[in-house]
Amino acid sequence: VLAFTATGFVVAAFGQALGIDTLVVRNAGAIILCLVGIVLLIPRLQDGLSRIATPAAAWASRQQSALDDRAGLWGQALIGALLGIVWAPCVGPTLGAAVALAAEGKDLGEVALVMAAFGLGISTVLLVIAFAARGALARWRGxxxxxxxxxxxxLGGLLLIVGIFILTGVDRQLEAFLLDHLPDRVTEWSTAF
Structure with a gap:
């Protein structure tokens, strides 16, 4: 949560000064979504990616095991922090809201609070799922x-569609359409959090 919040805060507060173009990040994310969608839809590509990734995954596993042996709990915290940094681009709307707050000259504390609230919310859900699913996973594996x-x-089809919508701007048109046609209470409820 700390690494995710810090990454989002830096992008929101200093993104423009660092030369981070939000349109480039948006399009790059959309292209990645399309590529992942295509890979999920074509088994031959999945197999090829698996063959390519296996040595890297084995190396990462060895590094994690070595870190576990040397650093114990602190090593796990470091791995989690790295995952938080990697995960930051995956939360476009939250990051977008934080960037918008920073661009409007809003209090940077509010930006950090938005990022931290999202990080705590999602990590809490992940913990609940992890504890609840321990026994169920073994029973339902097949x-x-x-x-x-x-x-x-x-998932592949959905990712491909979302990526195409982002690249073509259909996502923004759909958002505008929904805002124009949904009852005000729905919009108020969705932005209340």
Missing amino acids: RMMAAGGRGKIV
Whole structure:
């Protein structure tokens, strides 16, 4: 949560000074979504990526094990911090809200609070899922593996569609349409958090 908040805060507060163009980041994210979607839709690409990634994953696993042996709990905190930094670009709307607050000259404390609240919210959900799912995962492993194959196709299609929507600007048109046609109470409820 700290690494994610710090990364988002730096981007929001100093992104323009650092030369970070939000449109470039938006388009790069959309292209990555499209590429991941395509890989999830084509099994041959999944196999190729798996062959390429296996040595890197093995190296990362060895490094994590060595870090666990040497640093224990602090090593896990470091791994989590690195994951928080890597994860920061995945939360476009929250990062966008923080960048917008910073661009408007709002209090940077409010920017940090938005990022921290999001990070705490998502990490809490992940912890609840982890504790609740421990026993269920062992019992449902076979069913989950079967559903995973279908889920890859659905997820791949959705990621490809979202990436295309972002690249073409359809996402903003859809957002404007929904804001114009949804009842005010829905908009008020969704922005109250």
